Amino acid sequence: MAMHLQGSLFDQSDDLRLAPLDGIRRRELGAGAWIDLLPGWLTGADELFARLAEEVPWLAERRQMYEQVVDVPRLLAYYGADDALPHPVLAEARAALTAHYAAELGEPFATAGLCYYRDGRDSVAWHGDRIGRGARENTMVAILSVGDPRDLALRPRRGGDSLRFPLGHGDLIVMGGSCQRTWDHAVPKSTRAVGPRISIQFRPQGVR
């Protein structure tokens, strides 16, 4: 009898595979912003999660906030357009996104930012990716999520209700149009017992 002692942490498939992007669904948010969602874009991502958690040179940042220096409540890593990505499937993912959005975006996805949320206390506060061109131009930010599910919350900057999109293991969300200018996004803290999550954000050159 074959015994599989190394159980899967999050999903059943051992096969690391990206689904075609044709199945992605768009939702218009208003004010020229939209999101595209594809749950389960990447299957078999347990090994990817483990490798990223162990091998990425994670940085714990500290930031000045008023009179205090505070810990940024998540770990970070950044890969420029010419840096080797920490796993080959991430290069594949970036190439697939570049091909799928070529006509609409008009430039490749280039950089990869990684965030590691160790538990429900880790989070990112409301912001838009507005360092650089995101403040002035329409652009796209594509986020692949692995590990425990966390919500990505979005709210219009002009005021209004926030929306929450639960992002699970292998899910893809793309924020596009005016989203970085006219909407803010956040990963709120969670009081539920949540395990670790890693997000990979692909952006065009000069968008942060």
Ligand SMILES: O=C(O)CCC(=O)C(=O)O
């Ligand atoms: O982890 C996420 O899904 C969002 C991260 C984010 O918004 C950012 O790093 O700019």
Ligand SMILES: [Fe+2]
């Ligand atoms: Fe962001």
